[in-house]
Amino acid sequence: MTLEALIRSALDGDAAAWNEIVDRFDGLVWATTRGYRLSAADAADATQTTWLRLVEHLDRIQDPERLGAWLATTARHECLRLIRLRGRELATDEADVFDAPIDQAPDRRLLTRERDRALQRALASIGERCQALLRMLAAVEPLSYEEIGAALGMPVGAIGPTRARCLEKLRRSPELVSLGMP
Amino acid sequence: MDDPDDTLVSELREYFARVDPVPLLVTEAAKAALGWRRLDADLAELLSDSSDSSVEAEALAGVRGVGAPVRTVSFGAGEVTVELEIHVEGTRRTVLGLITPPSVSTIEIETADSAAEVATVESDGLGRFRAPLPHGGNIRLRVTSVDPGPPVETSWITI
Numbered sequence: 001m002t003l004e005a006l007i008r009s010a011l012d013g014d015a016a017a018w019n020e021i022v023d024r025f026d027g028l029v030w031a032t033t034r035g036y037r038l039s040a041a042d043a044a045d046a047t048q049t050t051w052l053r054l055v056e057h058l059d060r061i062q063d064p065e066r067l068g069a070w071l072a073t074t075a076r077h078e079c080l081r082l083i084r085l086r087g088r089e090l091a092t093d094e095a096d097v098f099d100a101p102i103d104q105a106p107d108r109r110l111l112t113r114e115r116d117r118a119l120q121r122a123l124a125s126i127g128e129r130c131q132a133l134l135r136m137l138a139a140v141e142p143l144s145y146e147e148i149g150a151a152l153g154m155p156v157g158a159i160g161p162t163r164a165r166c167l168e169k170l171r172r173s174p175e176l177v178s179l180g181m182p
Numbered sequence: 183m184d185d186p187d188d189t190l191v192s193e194l195r196e197y198f199a200r201v202d203p204v205p206l207l208v209t210e211a212a213k214a215a216l217g218w219r220r221l222d223a224d225l226a227e228l229l230s231d232s233s234d235s236s237v238e239a240e241a242l243a244g245v246r247g248v249g250a251p252v253r254t255v256s257f258g259a260g261e262v263t264v265e266l267e268i269h270v271e272g273t274r275r276t277v278l279g280l281i282t283p284p285s286v287s288t289i290e291i292e293t294a295d296s297a298a299e300v301a302t303v304e305s306d307g308l309g310r311f312r313a314p315l316p317h318g319g320n321i322r323l324r325v326t327s328v329d330p331g332p333p334v335e336t337s338w339i340t341i
């Protein structure tokens with residue numbers, strides 16, 4: 001179903017259509033909020049606000065094909081608001097994916113754990129802007145450049161070169177060099 | 183040969199999928215959001231939020247506590263405006279509000295969590311009201327005036 005049709009059905013109260021919209025975009029919204037280094041709890045709040053905002057404005061979405069960019073813009077706004085509201089130290093008071101020790105799930109193989117730790121440390125060393133960009137580029141459903149531009153408030157033309165620079169920084173980090181990653 | 187940048191991005195994609203998937207509760211909350219849709223009220227859009235002003239935000243982040251500015255938020259739907267002051271004390275929140283034009287109204291404050299709590303207060307003849315809330319979260323206000331006309335419902339805000 002097209003997004004336009006899904007939105008129309010959701011406006012008629014069709015929960016299945018709404019759920020499909022959520023399934024298509026919740027990775028995008030989550031990657032955006034996590035890109036802003038919010039704690040898991042704050043990221044959950046910002047994500048929920050984003051979806052509640054969409055419900056409020058569902059009958060006013062002008063261009064359904066740009067819904068991803070609309071959600072990314074809205075999520076960015078909510079993140080910045082929360083960061084300002086709580087202050088930096090509160091926004092990151094909880095373990096987050098960039099700082100937290102990787103959990104030691106028993107089924108996770110040793111090699112994977114080592115790689116995860118190396119990636120975690122390497123990501124922590126490349127700066128917040130790069131971390132956010134890579135979090136969004138490497139989302140399970142990757143954000144388009146237009147969506148990333150909306151999520152980061154960055155001109156679309158700057159994303160390609162920034163991506164290359166951030167990946168280069170990551171690749172040159174001692175953690176990845178010693179691991180012999182691509 | 184594959185582009186090394188693409189290979190590294192694939193590696194990162196697997197990493198994030200392993201260590202930071204979308205939490206189930208987050209997806210469930212998103213799916214539940216449709217249930218908060220209301221068709222019987224006028225939406226009062228967010229007009230201003232002092233937390234969007236960086237000067238005050240810096241003060242908030244830096245000072246906090248005594249003398250820290252209070253967050254003010256305003257909403258509007260046609261002629262009606264709803265202005266709020268949000269006071270934070272630990273986990274508790276106190277919302278002081280003013281409705282203009284002033285009217286005696288019932289104000290229901292909904293919290294978008296699974297408990298879906300609603301706090302109900304009345305405004306006085308000057309449109310003023312006060313609502314203590316046990317915790318923060320996403321809230322919205324539904325204002326039903328004694329005057330005729332549909333209720334007004336504010337956009338959601340996180341407090």
